[in-house]
Amino acid sequence: MSSILSTADKRILHEESASRIWRKRLEAVIRYVLMFCAGVSVLTTVGIVVLLLFESLQFFGEVSIIEFLTGTEWAPQNQQFGILPLFCGTMLVTVGAAIVAVPLGLGTAIYLSEYATPLVRETVKPALEILAGVPSVVFGYLAIIVISPFIRDRFPSADPANAAAAAIVVGFMILPTIISLSEDVLRSVPRSLREGAYALGATKYDVTVKVVVPAALSGIVASFLLAVSRAIGETMAVTLAAGGTPRITLNPLESIQTMTAYIVQKTAGDNPYGTLEYRTIFAVGLTLFVSTMLLNLAAQWILSRVREKYE
Incomplete structure (x- = not known):
């Protein structure tokens, strides 16, 4: 009887351990997805600013900013x-x-x-x-x-x-x-x-x-x-x-x-x-x-x- 209980306990512990490992992996995936979303947002903003500055600086190279x-x-x-x-x-x-x-x-x-x-x-x-x-x-x-x-x-x-x-x-x-x-x-x-x-x-x-x-x-x-x-x-x-x-x-x-x-x-x-x-x-x-x-x-x-x- 004790051996049966021991086997059952081991199975339960193994399942709980597998569940914890799966949750940790899922949390890691979610964390990386959220980091990716945040990075895309930041990079998009930076890209817009860089594009505006790049073209605008060329414009102001020909037109005085004071005149503008x-x-x-x-x-x-x-x-x-x-x-x-x-x-x-x-x-x-x-x-x-x-x-x-x-x-x-x-x-x-x-x-x-x-x-x-x-x-x-x-x-x-x-x-x-x-x-x-x-x-x-x-x-x-x-x-x-x-x-x-x-x-x-x-x-x-x-x-x-x-x-x-x-x-x-x-x-x-x-x-x-x-x-x-x-x-x-x-x-x-x-x-x-x-x-x-x-x-x-x-x-x-x-x-x-x-x-x-x-x-x-x-x-x-x-x-x-x-x-x-x-x-x-x-x-x-x-x-x-x-x-x-x-x-x-x-x-x-x-x-x-x-x-x-x-x-x-x-x-x-x-x-x-x-x-x-x-x-x-x-x-x-x-x-x-x-x-x-x-x-x-x-x-x-x-x-x-x-x-x-x-x-």
């Missing part, structure tokens, strides 16, 4: 390489989109978090996720057939394609980002803060405005900055809605051109490889990359100043 950054005319076909018209157009659309999206997004997030019933919340949030999944070219088409005619009916002097239409449509595109992230942050505020405010006699409005929103400010700011980053990099909707006229203007009713729209225009055209006009694509792309990186750095600094921590 301070010039007020952008016409590569006429050897005029001032980036300010494209940068101005990008900022005009981005600021306009923020003006549209930030109040609507924050208001909707506060309503869903603090006032909406569970049924309303469960209905609205999936609808917002559907809105986030609509392709940008569809928004551009919407701007052409709906928003631009609406603007021109009220402002006859407006160009057929204008910055206002692009700003409005991009504002609606970034709404789901602001609403979803802000609502999650607002709902994550500790319940004890709300209960403490109610115990002191605060109203629902006071609790929301003076307790919940300030407590969630860091996350709300992060959602704003993430949405603005998307607005800066938006391409197809802006290309269709804003027009293709690079100019320095603060008039949203005029046709403008953004950095992303210029890149789309040139990559779709017939530009021989290695020419100066071809390299403008990479110079503009590098400017866009640096602008977004600076925005992210500013976001990190702002978040470090306003972040709230709870035990």
Whole structure:
């Protein structure tokens, strides 16, 4: 009997040992797969930066970087390489989109978090996720057939394609980002803060405005900055809605051109490889990359100043 038990015990121990060896090998494979994924991500980023720098440095070898950054005319076909018209157009659309999206997004997030019933919340949030999944070219088409005619009916002097239409449509595109992230942050505020405010006699409005929103400010700011980053990099909707006229203007009713729209225009055209006009694509792309990186750095600094921590 003891020999039978001993044999059974040995078999069990052998199976457990084999199982441990198999788990260790599986964990090693998973670790290497995850390392590979991380490496691909890093190498992709490095490759993009190296490509931008390589082509851009060749461009700046023929064009003064001072002229590029301070010039007020952008016409590569006429050897005029001032980036300010494209940068101005990008900022005009981005600021306009923020003006549209930030109040609507924050208001909707506060309503869903603090006032909406569970049924309303469960209905609205999936609808917002559907809105986030609509392709940008569809928004551009919407701007052409709906928003631009609406603007021109009220402002006859407006160009057929204008910055206002692009700003409005991009504002609606970034709404789901602001609403979803802000609502999650607002709902994550500790319940004890709300209960403490109610115990002191605060109203629902006071609790929301003076307790919940300030407590969630860091996350709300992060959602704003993430949405603005998307607005800066938006391409197809802006290309269709804003027009293709690079100019320095603060008039949203005029046709403008953004950095992303210029890149789309040139990559779709017939530009021989290695020419100066071809390299403008990479110079503009590098400017866009640096602008977004600076925005992210500013976001990190702002978040470090306003972040709230709870035990």
